[in-house]
Amino acid sequence: MKRLIDIIRHAINQFLRIYYTKRLLKLNKKKVFNENEITFKNYQIGQKRERLLNKVDTGDLNKEETIKKQKEIEKKIENELVESKNIIKQKNIEIEQKISKIKSKRDILQSSLIKKMDIDLNRLKEKNQSLESVIRDAKLENKKDDNVQSIDLLAEKENELVHNIKKIDIIESRKKVEQNSNIHLSLSHLTMNFGGLKAVDDLSFNVKKGEIFGLIGPNGAGKTTVFNCITQFYKPNEGNIYYNDNNNETNSLLDFKVHDIINLGIVRTFQNVELVWELSVLDNLLVGAHSLYSSGFFTQLLHLPKIRYEEKVLKTRALEVLKKLDILVYKDALPYGLPYGVLKKIEFARTLMTKPNLIILDEPAAGLNDAETKDLAQTILSLRDEFNLTIFLVEHDMGLVMEVCDTICAISFGKKIAIGSPSEIQKDPKVQEAYLGGE
Amino acid sequence: MEKIKLHLKRISKHPFFGFVIFGFVLTLIPIFNNYLPVSFVDSAAKTLIYFIVALGFALLIGYGGLASLGTSSFIAIGTFALYTVMDVLNMPFALAIFIGIILALMVGVVFGFVSLRIEGMYLAIVTLGLSEIMIELFKNFDKFTGGVSGTTFSSFRLFGQSLSTNQTFFIIIIAVVVAMILTYNLINSPTGRALLAAKNSDSAARAMGISVVKYRLIAFMVSTVYAVIGGIFYMAYIKFSMGSTWGLAISLNILAAVVVGGSKSIWGVLIGTFVIFGLDLMVFQSIPLISQGRFANFSFVISGGLIILVIMYYPNGLIGLFKKLSFKLKSKISKRSKGETKS
Numbered sequence: 171m172k173r174l175i176d177i178i179r180h181a182i183n184q185f186l187r188i189y190y191t192k193r194l195l196k197l198n199k200k201k202v203f204n205e206n207e208i209t210f211k212n213y214q215i216g217q218k219r220e221r222l223l224n225k226v227d228t229g230d231l232n233k234e235e236t237i238k239k240q241k242e243i244e245k246k247i248e249n250e251l252v253e254s255k256n257i258i259k260q261k262n263i264e265i266e267q268k269i270s271k272i273k274s275k276r277d278i279l280q281s282s283l284i285k286k287m288d289i290d291l292n293r294l295k296e297k298n299q300s301l302e303s304v305i306r307d308a309k310l311e312n313k314k315d316d317n318v319q320s321i322d323l324l325a326e327k328e329n330e331l332v333h334n335i336k337k338i339d340i341i342e343s344r345k346k347v348e349q350n351s352n353i354h355l356s357l358s359h360l361t362m363n364f365g366g367l368k369a370v371d372d373l374s375f376n377v378k379k380g381e382i383f384g385l386i387g388p389n390g391a392g393k394t395t396v397f398n399c400i401t402q403f404y405k406p407n408e409g410n411i412y413y414n415d416n417n418n419e420t421n422s423l424l425d426f427k428v429h430d431i432i433n434l435g436i437v438r439t440f441q442n443v444e445l446v447w448e449l450s451v452l453d454n455l456l457v458g459a460h461s462l463y464s465s466g467f468f469t470q471l472l473h474l475p476k477i478r479y480e481e482k483v484l485k486t487r488a489l490e491v492l493k494k495l496d497i498l499v500y501k502d503a504l505p506y507g508l509p510y511g512v513l514k515k516i517e518f519a520r521t522l523m524t525k526p527n528l529i530i531l532d533e534p535a536a537g538l539n540d541a542e543t544k545d546l547a548q549t550i551l552s553l554r555d556e557f558n559l560t561i562f563l564v565e566h567d568m569g570l571v572m573e574v575c576d577t578i579c580a581i582s583f584g585k586k587i588a589i590g591s592p593s594e595i596q597k598d599p600k601v602q603e604a605y606l607g608g609e
Numbered sequence: 610m611e612k613i614k615l616h617l618k619r620i621s622k623h624p625f626f627g628f629v630i631f632g633f634v635l636t637l638i639p640i641f642n643n644y645l646p647v648s649f650v651d652s653a654a655k656t657l658i659y660f661i662v663a664l665g666f667a668l669l670i671g672y673g674g675l676a677s678l679g680t681s682s683f684i685a686i687g688t689f690a691l692y693t694v695m696d697v698l699n700m701p702f703a704l705a706i707f708i709g710i711i712l713a714l715m716v717g718v719v720f721g722f723v724s725l726r727i728e729g730m731y732l733a734i735v736t737l738g739l740s741e742i743m744i745e746l747f748k749n750f751d752k753f754t755g756g757v758s759g760t761t762f763s764s765f766r767l768f769g770q771s772l773s774t775n776q777t778f779f780i781i782i783i784a785v786v787v788a789m790i791l792t793y794n795l796i797n798s799p800t801g802r803a804l805l806a807a808k809n810s811d812s813a814a815r816a817m818g819i820s821v822v823k824y825r826l827i828a829f830m831v832s833t834v835y836a837v838i839g840g841i842f843y844m845a846y847i848k849f850s851m852g853s854t855w856g857l858a859i860s861l862n863i864l865a866a867v868v869v870g871g872s873k874s875i876w877g878v879l880i881g882t883f884v885i886f887g888l889d890l891m892v893f894q895s896i897p898l899i900s901q902g903r904f905a906n907f908s909f910v911i912s913g914g915l916i917i918l919v920i921m922y923y924p925n926g927l928i929g930l931f932k933k934l935s936f937k938l939k940s941k942i943s944k945r946s947k948g949e950t951k952s
Contacts, residue, residue: 401816403812403815427820428812428815428816429815429816429817429818429819429820429821430818431816431818432816432817432818433818437816437817438816440810440812440813440816444809444810444812444813445809445813446802446805446806446809447809448805448809448873449802449805453802456799456802457802457803457805457806457814457817457819458817460799460802460803460806460817460818460819461817461818463799465799467800467827470794470795470798470799470800471791471794471795471798472791472794473794473798477798477799520817524818
């Protein structure tokens with residue numbers, strides 16, 4: 171009975187914790203929107219300034235008067251700018267207050283979760299000790315007489331031991347990730363089965379903040395499955411994925427649904443370009459910014475000022491992103507029929523709309539020619555530096571991988587075979603064997 | 610003067626301008642009621658009512674990519690809701706709208722949840738089954754629906770006053786314009802884009818933070834609300850509704866209207882509804898050669914042939930043809946004006 175109550179309480183705690191975390195993420199999105207608002211205001215007021223100055227500058231008036239008027243306008247504009255910035259600042263302060271309120275509520279739940287984790291950990295460790303002693307005894311006995319039954323039992327116990335050690339490691343790796351804010355994403359003993367097939371088998375690695383991490387492997391090695399596990403399209407059978415967001419809070423990605431992942435600051439692209447073909451390029455970017463809209467259904471239905479304002483703000487952001495990627499000319503075109511390199515760039519631009527921290531690229535160079543691939547490598551590098559991104563990519567094109575990646579992890583049949591810098595991976599005999607085949 | 614001209618130009622470029630003008634053009638029908646045949650006015654009203662329904666359905670199939678064959682039963686709900694509230698319970702019209710919308714939302718949620726599991730053809734079949742169940746239910750609740758023989762609506766009252774058919778027509782026109790404006794808002798909002806994204810690729814939409822569940826439910830709910838509102842106006846104007854008439858045929862006709870016209874354009878849906886529902890009664894019946902004697906049913910053949918031709922040559926709907934024509938016209942005009950400036 172007591173255990174049942176415990177389980178129910180834990181479930182309620184878990185639910186509330188995730189609910190509060192989601193609220194926090196939504197508020198964070200509002201902050202991102204406010205950042206966009208500042209750039210929009212700058213742009214808008216800049217335009218207004220030009221318009222006013224043009225009005226004054228008719229040429230006929232004597233110069234002193236025009237200069238006087240111009241100065242007046244400059245002053246007015248400056249005031250406006252400061253005012254709007256203050257309003258946004260005020261908004262941000264309000265959001266911060268809300269965040270701290272919710273955070274205090276959530277932290278209580280979080281601490282109870284950590285307590286429970288500690289209890290679990292201790293229990294597992296005790297169990298392991300007893301298991302170890304049982305196995306030791308059984309081994310001593312086995313030496314005396316070869317009993318088949320006892321050998322089977324022994325194997326079972328040993329399996330359980332290994333399993334428990336894994337569980338302990340999964341829980342402990344959370345603590346490691348929590349303490350080390352340099353780690354952005356951490357996979358711990360990730361295992362994914364499809365029926366009898368192990369697509370990903372006991373895979374663990376860490377992605378550091380600000381690095382470009384490459385995942386390579388022969389066809390069917392399970393690279394895309396790893397991606398789908400991170401973005402929660404698949405729920406892994408075993409293991410956990412931890413993620414440090416930009417506020418240095420550790421979240422287990424398994425707590426979230428697919429459409430919540432973007433709120434954490436993780437965006438992905440797809441192997442074959444997945445754009446909305448009926449919408450213009452600009453609208454496609456706005457689809458990417460979907461999570462930044464906060465207006466409800468009826469606001470949209472009646473086209474109230476709030477949604478109009480949001481559209482304007484996000485459109486300026488979209489134009490800014492398009493400009494940065496040099497595809498501004500295509501803004502009103504339909505993506506259907508555009509060159510493949512441009513489509514890839516549009517998809518890349520779409521991921522940038524929400525100001526993410528981690529971008530997951532699924533074979534960005536697939537289908538590109540050499541020149542386009544080189545261009546892509548340049549864009550990836552420059553964008554990483556400009557937006558402070560961490561990039562995690564899967565790629566077959568070894569040239570691109572060796573050029574851009576800081577760390578490479580090679581997997582084969584779902585298992586990690588090597589991890590290290592590009593030059594280390596190139597020299598690794600196991601990698602060579604996996605790609606070229608053993609003797 | 611210059612300022613007024615500029616202002617007018619800006620207004621004429623506003624997307625709602627066309628809708629409002631269309632509404633004003635429609636008012637000609639009730640105004641010149643006495644000079645028009647009765648069948649023409651009635652079929653015009655019917656066409657407009659079906660246009661409201663088709664707008665909701667276009668959102669569902671064109672933007673959500675969800676095929677449903679349950680539309681007619683939603684219209685039936687609207688007709689019976691109006692009858693029940695105003696004739697049986699003697700309550701005001703506003704309550705009928707309120708109850709109709711609540712019923713629509715409930716039914717929409719049920720259909721929407723079905724759509725989460727099933728897609729495409731199979732969804733169409735399941736919704737067909739659900740609507741057949743509802744029709745059987747209508748037959749058996751004779752207190753509210755009149756049972757098998759159907760029910761007649763006494764008179765449409767608004768603010769305690771009984772309205773003539775002509776006045777009802779005006780109200781239908783207002784509803785049509787409002788429906789067009791709201792649909793336009795919705796398809797050009799994040800909701801419309803989210804629906805399109807979910808239709809294109811479920812996984813990409815979810816990766817962009819779009820909850821596919823939520824938007825599918827919204828699409829179904831909006832389309833049922835439109836259909837129920839259409840049903841309410843149908844009952845207010847035609848004043849007769851029978852459970853068994855709201856079968857597959859009407860659902861299919863609305864599907865055909867949306868597909869023929871072009872499911873992604875409001876004007877396209879209007880053209881489609883006119884071709885399917887209005888062309889026969891409003892145009893062919895008034896031509897004496899076709900409407901009388903041996904060729905009495907010939908009009909159906911014409912509209913059927915038209916549908917086949919459109920589907921063959923304009924898979925994106927008749928609106929594609931109109932766009933092409935207007936583009937050609939525009940380029941011709943601009944060429945001519947250029948020639949003038951050169952000479």
